[in-house]
Amino acid sequence: xxxxxxxxxxxxxxxxxxxxxxxxxxxxxxxxxxxxxxxxxxxxxxxxxxxxxxxxxxxxxxxxxxxxxxxxxxxxxxxxxxxxxxxxxxxxxxxxxxxxxxxxxxxxxxxxxxxxxxxxxxxxxxxxxxxxxxxxxxxxxxxxxxxxxxxxxxxxxxxxxxxxxxxxxxxxxxxxxxxxxxxxxxxxxxxxxxxxxxxxxxxxxxxxxxxxxxxxxxxxxxxxxxxxxxxxxxxxxxxxxxxxxxxxxxxxxxxxxxxxxxxxxxxxxxxxxxxxxxxxxxxxxxxxxxxxxxxxxxxxxxxxxxxxxxxxxxxxxxxxxxxxxxxxxxxxxxxxxxxxxxxxxxxxxxxxxxxxxxxxxxxxxxx
Amino acid sequence: xxxxxxxxxxxxxxxxxxxxxxxxxxxxxxxxxxxxxxxxxxxxxxxxxxxxxxxxxxxxxxxxxxxxxxxxxxxxxxxxxxxxxxxxxxxxxxxxxxxxxxxxxxxxxxxxxxxxxxxxxxxxxxxxxxxxxxxxxxxxxxxxxxxxxxxxxxxxxxx
Numbered sequence: 001x002x003x004x005x006x007x008x009x010x011x012x013x014x015x016x017x018x019x020x021x022x023x024x025x026x027x028x029x030x031x032x033x034x035x036x037x038x039x040x041x042x043x044x045x046x047x048x049x050x051x052x053x054x055x056x057x058x059x060x061x062x063x064x065x066x067x068x069x070x071x072x073x074x075x076x077x078x079x080x081x082x083x084x085x086x087x088x089x090x091x092x093x094x095x096x097x098x099x100x101x102x103x104x105x106x107x108x109x110x111x112x113x114x115x116x117x118x119x120x121x122x123x124x125x126x127x128x129x130x131x132x133x134x135x136x137x138x139x140x141x142x143x144x145x146x147x148x149x150x151x152x153x154x155x156x157x158x159x160x161x162x163x164x165x166x167x168x169x170x171x172x173x174x175x176x177x178x179x180x181x182x183x184x185x186x187x188x189x190x191x192x193x194x195x196x197x198x199x200x201x202x203x204x205x206x207x208x209x210x211x212x213x214x215x216x217x218x219x220x221x222x223x224x225x226x227x228x229x230x231x232x233x234x235x236x237x238x239x240x241x242x243x244x245x246x247x248x249x250x251x252x253x254x255x256x257x258x259x260x261x262x263x264x265x266x267x268x269x270x271x272x273x274x275x276x277x278x279x280x281x282x283x284x285x286x287x288x289x290x291x292x293x294x295x296x297x298x299x300x301x302x303x304x305x306x307x308x309x310x311x312x313x314x315x316x317x318x319x320x321x322x323x324x325x326x327x328x329x330x331x332x333x334x335x336x337x338x339x340x341x342x343x344x345x346x347x348x349x350x351x352x353x354x355x356x357x358x359x360x361x362x363x364x365x366x367x
Numbered sequence: 368x369x370x371x372x373x374x375x376x377x378x379x380x381x382x383x384x385x386x387x388x389x390x391x392x393x394x395x396x397x398x399x400x401x402x403x404x405x406x407x408x409x410x411x412x413x414x415x416x417x418x419x420x421x422x423x424x425x426x427x428x429x430x431x432x433x434x435x436x437x438x439x440x441x442x443x444x445x446x447x448x449x450x451x452x453x454x455x456x457x458x459x460x461x462x463x464x465x466x467x468x469x470x471x472x473x474x475x476x477x478x479x480x481x482x483x484x485x486x487x488x489x490x491x492x493x494x495x496x497x498x499x500x501x502x503x504x505x506x507x508x509x510x511x512x513x514x515x516x517x518x519x520x521x522x523x524x525x526x
Contacts, residue, residue, distance in 0.1 A: 008514075039486035044471070047495050047502075082386045209412050209434065212460030223434060230437050300386040301430060301441065312430070314417050325496075329415035329430070337463045366486055 004032065007348070011040045015118045015352050018362030020336070022351070029347050034340040042366040049326035054080055055154055055291040057326070062148040064328065065364040067110050070096075070103035071306040072364075073152040078233055078302035079313040080154060080323075084294055087283055092156040094276040097234045098169065099142070099151060101265045101272070105176075106135040107307035108262050111359035115255070116187060118356035119196050124186045131179055138168050154294060156282025166273060173266055180266075184259050197251035201342050201354040204249065211341070212334040215309025216261065217358060220254035222247045227305040239271040251357040295319060308332045308360065328367060332360040377402045389430075389441050396427075396444040400452050403429070403442075407457050410435055416464040418472035420498050427451050427474055446474075453478035471496045488516035 005028075010021040021037040045060045052060075061072040074096055081088060088096075113128030136146045142165050143151035143158060151158050187193050203213070205221040218225055226243045228236040244260040246253030286294060296317030303312040309331030318324040335358050343351045377398035383391045394402050411431040419426040429442040444451060453476035454461040465476040466485040473494030476482055483489060488508055493500050506518050507525025519525050 039488075042486040044495050046471070047500075050496075079387070085386070207459075210459045212413060212415075212458070212464075225434055231439070298386050301389055302387050303439075310414070312415055314415070314428070314430075316419060325417070325419045327415070327417040333463065333467075334460060337460075 002027065009351075011037075016355055017114060017360055018365075020362055020365070022339075022355075024343075024348065024351065026348060029349075031343045031346055031348060031351060034343050034351070036336060036339065038336075038366055040366065041362045045367045046326050046328065050323060053292050053321050054084075054294050054296060054323060057323070058153065059148070059150055062150055063363055064330070064367060065107070065306055065308065065311075065332070065361045066147060067361055068103050068107040068307040069147065069149050070099045070151065071107075071304060071311065073149075074100050074234070075302065075304045075306065075311045075313045076315075077152055077154060078304060079300045079315045080296065082300040082302060083296040083298060083315050083317050084154070086155050086286060086294075088155060089280045089283060090277055091160075091279040092281045092283075093234045094272055095157050095161055095281065096152055097236070098269055098272045098276070099139075099149075099157075100234075101269045102135050102138065102169070104265050104307050105262055106132045108258055108265075109135075111307070112183070112187075112255070112258065115353075115356040115359065116193075118352050119192060121187070121190060121193065124183055127179070127183050127186070131176055131183075134172050134176075138165060138172065141165050141168060153282065153286065154291065155286030156280070160281040161276070166276075169269065169273060173269060177266060180259070180262060187255065194252070196350075196353050197255065197357070199250050200346065200350050201251045201254075201357055202249050203338065203342050207341055208338065211338045213309070213338050214331050214334065215305070215307070216254055216258050217309065217335050217338075219243065219245045220257050221249050227303050227310050231303065233302070233304055235272075235275075236268075238275070239268050241265075241268050251353060254357050292321065295321060296323060303329070306331060308335060308364070328364075330364045330367065332358075332362075332364045336360050336365060377405070385441060389439050391441045391443055393443050396446050396451050399442075399444055400454070400457075403431075403454055403457055406431055406440075409433065411438075411440070413454065413458040413460045413464070414439075416461065416468050418468040418474045418496070420472065420496065421445075422498055423447070425449060425472070425474060427468070429454075449473060450475045450477055452476070453482075455479050470494070473497055488518055490516065490518040492518065 005026040007024045010016050011019045019040040023035040025033040049057045061076040062069040064072050109128040109132045113125040116124040139149050143149045203221050205223050208218050208221045224243050224245045229243055241264045244257050246257045297319045299316040301314045303310050312329030314327040316325045342354050380393040411433050414430040414432045417428040424445050424447045426445045432439050465479050468474045470484040507522050509517050509525035
């Protein structure tokens with residue numbers, strides 16, 4: 001006779017990466033069904049964006065994927081600048097690209113560290129955060145903000161790169177490359193890590209596509225889709241990098257893939273630092289005194305590759321200073337929706353590592 | 368302009384481009400399921416659903432994406448009675464997207480089996496992204512011992 005146990009995990013729980021609730025239906029230790037409750041961090045940023053000037057909305061995008069703030073800003077700006085027919089100077093675009101990739105490294109480091117923490121590996125967490133702190137120091141130097149940077153602005157960036165920032169980035173990369181391999185081997189030489197993750201959290205590519213999953217989760221299932229290659233924005237078509245994929249479809253495959261993507265990000269930053277030209281760092285039409293007087297008309301949809309996947313922003317303007325509608329296609333929102341499929345038939349302890357390997361950020365899911 | 372597929376027939380009202388060079392296809396909402404079935408057969412997947420309140424009518428925008436040909440298309444329908452057909456039979460991704468648009472925008476997707484609020488409590492009054500939503504009326508949420516959320520306009524009955 002079927003006998004079920006219902007277990008609530010969350011909303012406040014140390015190992016589910018934020019505040020959301022899982023209601024798990026268990027048969028002994030085997031997961032039958034998972035029901036996800038969202039909304040504990042809901043602020044309705046889309047409505048707030050409608051009430052503000054175009055330039056003001058940057059801070060709300062910072063706080064969506066709060067670990068990957070630079071990429072969120074890029075996502076909003078590519079849409080809004082298209083809407084306003086605003087041209088961005090070349091130097092500003094290269095600066096944005098370097099910052100976006102640096103932030104991708106930072107967000108990935110948090111993800112990997114927390115993933116280890118979920119399995120009781122305390123050491124890699126500290127090493128990851130030591131490195132992330134160096135990235136944040138660079139952000140402080142450039143923008144004044146550590147995590148919620150508010151660095152970019154419509155038509156450019158808030159502050160130009162000086163020699164010190166470029167030097168800092170170069171030095172950081174030089175130290176970081178061997179450090180990343182250390183962190184990687186810390187995980188890969190752990191037997192517990194393999195036992196907990198090998199063959200766990202299998203996601204078939206057709207299921208992933210059906211659920212609208214993107215990012216490392218989709219590439220971990222063997223579909224080579226990355227917005228940076230698929231529809232290049234900024235200057236991603238002018239740098240050399242590869243899109244790694246994994247055919248293993250499980251947590252281990254995704255982990256190796258994420259680390260490989262970090263190596264590719266380092267490649268992009270190194271090339272960008274060499275290519276960054278001289279020139280203005282913001283468009284004069286959007287200088288600070290004019291920023292609140294920018295009008296948008298029509299509609300535009302832009303998509304970028306954030307840490308979690310395809311981040312899309314839909315903006316519609318009606319010829320005034322404020323947007324009529326802002327909609328965000330959140331990658332983490334789609335990624336978390338596939339958890340019930342991945343967890344079905346697994347043990348309850350596996351659910352925690354599956355959530356850890358998806359690496360969601362609740363600020364972006366709930367918005 | 369009429370197009371005939373194997374067994375499908377739908378009418379494209381107009382085609383245009385948005386400012387980011389994404390193709391926009393305007394269709395009637397009654398043709399939506401047929402249109403999407405045809406495009407699903409061509410290898411398209413649902414990427415996102417957006418509802419836009421135009422005060423006298425609602426626009427519902429579907430972004431679909433082909434991973435092989437890298438094509439991104441915007442499909443636009445409009446409705447005056449808030450009701451549009453659901454796409455949950457075609458793509459699983461529609462399930463949460465439609466719940467989100469129902470919750471925040473009040474679009475009713477006919478045929479969705481589990482159409483309830485996703486981020487706001489079930490008892491919430493109104494749909495916040497509507498232009499007519501009154502932002503001055505604050506709603507306070509409380510939770511009973513069973514874990515059910517309750518909504519009240521009285522600030523002493525919630526937080």
